[in-house]
Amino acid sequence: MSSLLEQLIEALRVLPGVGQKSAQRMAYHLLERERGGGERLAEIMKEAMAMIGHCARCRDFSETDVCPTCANSSRDHAELCVVENPADRLAIEQATGYRGLYFVLQGRLSPLDGIGPAELGLDQLVTRLGEGEVRELIIATNPTVEGEATAHYLAQLARQANVRPSRLAHGVPLGGELEYVDRGTLSHAFGSRSEMA
Numbered sequence: 001m002s003s004l005l006e007q008l009i010e011a012l013r014v015l016p017g018v019g020q021k022s023a024q025r026m027a028y029h030l031l032e033r034e035r036g037g038g039e040r041l042a043e044i045m046k047e048a049m050a051m052i053g054h055c056a057r058c059r060d061f062s063e064t065d066v067c068p069t070c071a072n073s074s075r076d077h078a079e080l081c082v083v084e085n086p087a088d089r090l091a092i093e094q095a096t097g098y099r100g101l102y103f104v105l106q107g108r109l110s111p112l113d114g115i116g117p118a119e120l121g122l123d124q125l126v127t128r129l130g131e132g133e134v135r136e137l138i139i140a141t142n143p144t145v146e147g148e149a150t151a152h153y154l155a156q157l158a159r160q161a162n163v164r165p166s167r168l169a170h171g172v173p174l175g176g177e178l179e180y181v182d183r184g185t186l187s188h189a190f191g192s193r194s195e196m197a
Contacts, residue, residue, distance in 0.1 A: 005031075057128070059121050060086050060104045069093075069102060076100040080128070081138040082154055084108050084147065092140060100138070103128070108141060108150040120150075122157065129161035136164045143170045143188070 005027065012023035030038035054060065055067035062068075069075065079100030083089045089102050105120040117123070128134065137158040141147035151167060158165035171189025172181050181189075 054106075058102050058104055059106055059124070060089060060102060074099075077133050078135040079138060080134045080136070081140050082125070083140045084142055084150075088140060088142075105141075105150070108144075108146040109153060110146045117153070122153075125154075126157055126161065129158060129163050134161075134163050136166055139165060139167045 008027045008030075009020070009023045012018055012026050013020065018026070030041075051063055052061050053063075055062040055070055056065050057070040058067060060067050060069070064071075076099050079098075080103055081089075081092060081098065081100055082103045082105060083092065084105050084107060086104055086106075089104055092098055092102075103121075103125055105122075107115050107120055109115060109117070109120065129137065137154065139151045139154050141151045141154070155165040155167075169192070171185060171192065172178065178186065
């Protein structure tokens with residue numbers, strides 16, 4: 001194998017879920033059948049790495065200082081939804097009618113991994129909450145141990161800024177049957193039940 005081919009295979013392994021065999025198949029496919037596509041991929045990847053940064057307001061990926069969502073004056077500036085990553089923001093945007101703004105943490109609190117409030121931009125969030133425009137902080141972190149710890153920390157920050165914190169509901173999925181729901185999910189759903197209207 002040529003050194004350049006080995007480098008290509010190794011470079012493809014930086015992608016999540018891509019091991020040695022998958023990277024090898026991708027490299028061979030690009031070289032055998034998709035050289036034009038591979039060249040386009042390389043150009044776009046180089047340009048994206050150079051041009052895409054973070055929005056100054058929400059920390060989402062953006063090609064401009066302020067992303068199109070934050071710059072949109074028709075969005076509700078009184079609601080701010082905090083998510084762990086850009087994929088979570090996109091999922092909420094596509095699945096709901098939410099018209100507020102976002103704050104993307106780019107992770108979650110994880111002291112064992114060296115991720116604290118500074119790495120998540122929480123000083124920037126505190127400043128934003130202190131501006132007085134936000135009335136509700138919608139906490140949409142994942143229901144993991146780290147996600148729940150992050151949610152509690154965010155709720156404290158919101159209360160200190162006189163902003164009402166709210167949390168996405170968790171529990172039994174729509175269309176699910178109780179006998180097939182795992183114990184942790186069922187316990188959480190049962191403990192956080194609410195009165196029916």
